Amino acid sequence: MSLYTDKVMDHFENPRNVGVIEDADGIGEVGNPLCGDIMKMYIKVEDDRIKDVKFKTFGCGSAIATSSMATELIKGKSLDEALELTNKAVVEALDGLPARKIHCSVLAEDAIKAAMVDYYNKSGRPMPESLVGFEPHED
Numbered sequence: 288m289s290l291y292t293d294k295v296m297d298h299f300e301n302p303r304n305v306g307v308i309e310d311a312d313g314i315g316e317v318g319n320p321l322c323g324d325i326m327k328m329y330i331k332v333e334d335d336r337i338k339d340v341k342f343k344t345f346g347c348g349s350a351i352a353t354s355s356m357a358t359e360l361i362k363g364k365s366l367d368e369a370l371e372l373t374n375k376a377v378v379e380a381l382d383g384l385p386a387r388k389i390h391c392s393v394l395a396e397d398a399i400k401a402a403m404v405d406y407y408n409k410s411g412r413p414m415p416e417s418l419v420g421f422e423p424h425e426d
């Protein structure tokens with residue numbers, strides 16, 4: 288039996304929202320120094336919503352699957368809703384991940400948060416409380 292759920296395999300084999308948004312309103316790049324994987328997220332914001340989101344992940348299959356699922360979970364959502372996205376929600380939406388792959392989902396949550404921080408910085412809008420002092424996880 289595979290270690291990975293059908294949903295993980297599906298999002299790994301057919302990742303959604305792969306690519307770059309040229310005129311992105313926010314870009315977040317995070318990496319995990321232990322495994323060396325890197326994730327980059329692009330968001331386009333309109334009327335306080337995530338109008339579009341794309342990602343590029345240089346990383347393991349779980350990093351690709353979690354990036355893909357994370358983008359699906361925030362696409363079309365309000366900024367406030369997107370802010371609430373947790374790595375746990377991403378893992379649940381994928382029907383689970385092996386314990387030593389949980390950090391891949393943390394990278395996805397952090398990449399989205401980093402893109403949102405960039406958006407608030409660039410737009411000059413007040414940073415939501417939960418993003419103030421945001422630092423990506425180190426492991």
Ligand code: FES
Nearest residue numbers: 322324347350391
């Ligand atoms: Fe590090 Fe997957 S092994 S992100």
